[in-house]
Amino acid sequence: METMQGKSVFGGVAIGPIAVFSKVDTTVRRESIDDADTEIERYHKASEDAKNQLQALYDKALKEVGEANAQIFEVHQMMLDDLDYVESVENIIRSENVCAEYACATTGDNMAEIFSSMDDAYMKERAADVKDITNRLIGVLSGKGASGMNATEPSILLADDLAPSETVQLDKSLVLSFVTRYGSTNSHTAILARTMNIPALIGVDYPENCEGKTAIVDGHKGTIIIDPDEDTLAQYRVKLEEQQKEKELLAKLKGKENVTKDGRKINIYANIGGVKDVASVLDNDAGGIGLFRSEFLYLESDDYPTEDEQFAAYKKVVEMMGGKKVIIRTLDIGADKQVGYFDLGKEDNPALGYRAIRICLTREDVFKTQLRAIYRASHYGTVSIMFPMIISLDEVKKCKEMAETVKNELDADGIPYGDVELGIMIETPAAVMISDVLAKEVDFFSVGTNDLTQYTLAIDRQNPKLDDFYDSHHPAILKMLKMIADNAHAGGAWAGICGELGADTTLTEEFLKMGYDELSVSPSMVLKVREKVRNADLS
Numbered sequence: 001m002e003t004m005q006g007k008s009v010f011g012g013v014a015i016g017p018i019a020v021f022s023k024v025d026t027t028v029r030r031e032s033i034d035d036a037d038t039e040i041e042r043y044h045k046a047s048e049d050a051k052n053q054l055q056a057l058y059d060k061a062l063k064e065v066g067e068a069n070a071q072i073f074e075v076h077q078m079m080l081d082d083l084d085y086v087e088s089v090e091n092i093i094r095s096e097n098v099c100a101e102y103a104c105a106t107t108g109d110n111m112a113e114i115f116s117s118m119d120d121a122y123m124k125e126r127a128a129d130v131k132d133i134t135n136r137l138i139g140v141l142s143g144k145g146a147s148g149m150n151a152t153e154p155s156i157l158l159a160d161d162l163a164p165s166e167t168v169q170l171d172k173s174l175v176l177s178f179v180t181r182y183g184s185t186n187s188h189t190a191i192l193a194r195t196m197n198i199p200a201l202i203g204v205d206y207p208e209n210c211e212g213k214t215a216i217v218d219g220h221k222g223t224i225i226i227d228p229d230e231d232t233l234a235q236y237r238v239k240l241e242e243q244q245k246e247k248e249l250l251a252k253l254k255g256k257e258n259v260t261k262d263g264r265k266i267n268i269y270a271n272i273g274g275v276k277d278v279a280s281v282l283d284n285d286a287g288g289i290g291l292f293r294s295e296f297l298y299l300e301s302d303d304y305p306t307e308d309e310q311f312a313a314y315k316k317v318v319e320m321m322g323g324k325k326v327i328i329r330t331l332d333i334g335a336d337k338q339v340g341y342f343d344l345g346k347e348d349n350p351a352l353g354y355r356a357i358r359i360c361l362t363r364e365d366v367f368k369t370q371l372r373a374i375y376r377a378s379h380y381g382t383v384s385i386m387f388p389m390i391i392s393l394d395e396v397k398k399c400k401e402m403a404e405t406v407k408n409e410l411d412a413d414g415i416p417y418g419d420v421e422l423g424i425m426i427e428t429p430a431a432v433m434i435s436d437v438l439a440k441e442v443d444f445f446s447v448g449t450n451d452l453t454q455y456t457l458a459i460d461r462q463n464p465k466l467d468d469f470y471d472s473h474h475p476a477i478l479k480m481l482k483m484i485a486d487n488a489h490a491g492g493a494w495a496g497i498c499g500e501l502g503a504d505t506t507l508t509e510e511f512l513k514m515g516y517d518e519l520s521v522s523p524s525m526v527l528k529v530r531e532k533v534r535n536a537d538l539s
């Protein structure tokens with residue numbers, strides 16, 4: 001029996017045989033060629049074939065895992081046409097008189113290196129996509145077979161890392177858990193595991209030659225046990241049974257109301273980072289979207305997303321939600337979320353610096369573009385807007401003025417928009433202390449407990465050294481939460497929580513007692529929170 005520690009990216013227990021994912025051999029040789037034009041033509045033909053393969057993968061993924069998860073294959077098709085990529089391959093073939101395989105491999109390595117060295121976490125992860133399309137091209141050029149998992153029964157899948165095109169080709173019914181050596185919390189595999197609701201670990205240095213051995217993945221502890229002894233196996237079988245029962249019970253809660261035994265109702269919404277997350281929101285039967293972190297649109301783009309690009313994304317989410325409420329938070333960049341083209345500059349204390357609404361209120365062009373896009377999308381469903389990092393009444397008034405200006409402009413242009421609630425995030429102690437005043441100005445509050453805890457306890461939420469000091473149940477936070485709900489209601493606003501604490505089921509009853517109207521949590525936590533609500537009795 002061998003136990004290895006990794007980092008859990010999704011909880012749960014899985015028991016089964018190990019299947020090791022085998023990659024296509026993409027090593028290439030530097031072969032000389034005589035005719036560069038013919039070789040470039042061969043490359044373009046391979047690129048066309050690769051795009052056809054990707055189209056087929058897109059179609060397959062669309063049916064199996066929905067549009068949100070299929071989109072990556074559209075992105076890969078576009079990456080194959082990326083001018084920098086194409087020009088680099090052509091230049092290498094022509095200037096070095098080498099084969100297309102070698103030119104693609106060199107280009108892929110160079111571009112992946114550039115992405116990996118970027119500070120931005122999202123851009124870093126694009127390195128995996130460049131490698132993925134490059135391997136596909138090499139596979140087509142050299143006629144090598146496909147990568148895959150050699151399993152005939154449900155198995156624990158071990159891999160160095162899994163590219164999106166590799167995960168979609170997997171027969172999902174055969175995957176009990178993902179365990180990878182590399183990858184990050186936000187990697188595609190982690191996202192897929194959350195969507196599939198199966199345990200997943202990253203950073204596990206598993207031994208070679210373990211194919212077929214029995215293993216246990218404990219997604220709560222972040223461990224994998226290979227060749228477990230009978231006692232351990234028996235203990236985990238009990239846990240697995242409990243987990244299975246819990247899943248069945250939770251699934252039965254789909255379509256049920258979020259109501260306590262004594263009749264108190266609450267809305268349970270979900271948090272998303274973009275269009276790709278909506279499938280999971282719907283699958284988990286969330287009542288709406290309580291936090292759409294719109295900054296991901298900016299993080300995913302290498303220039304300011306235009307009004308039309310933003311409109312398309314918001315409209316898609318709004319339409320997919322079919323009339324259910326979608327609360328779009330305006331741009332919250334700065335601090336840990338750096339976007340190169342904003343040129344924000346280095347700051348000594350970025351969490352206390354030029355971020356979120358402070359940027360919007362000083363960059364009218366950026367703010368207006370986003371608000372116009374959101375208002376336009378509001379015509380297609382139910383949209384609310386909330387402003388992050390508010391510290392003063394003056395800021396709220398300025399945000400409202402800007403919203404009015406945008407509406408007037410849309411009226412003048414004859415562009416329709418819906419009724420849009422305006423709210424603010426309460427995530428600074430200043431906003432808490434003047435929440436009585438702010439409540440009279442807005443339709444709702446949504447408490448960002450992640451930042452509120454950071455600013456109240458003076459603990460950098462990004463610093464792992466301070467994990468032991470970060471007490472999310474600190475009495476100061478709980479007192480503030482009560483004060484916020486009371487002041488919201490006294491001022492005629494409704495109150496929700498969209499920070500991580502909203503999903504802490506040890507506090508669900510407390511939140512209900514405080515009078516919260518809404519909790520917005522990650523999609524996979526919606527049914528758990530619903531269960532907690534339905535078991536609560538406040539009388």
Ligand code: PEP
Pocket residue numbers: 291293332427447448449450451452498499500
């Ligand atoms: C929060 O601060 O609690 C919040 C929901 O916003 P973010 O985590 O995006 O800063």
Ligand code: MG
Pocket residue numbers: 388427448450451
């Ligand atoms: Mg925040």
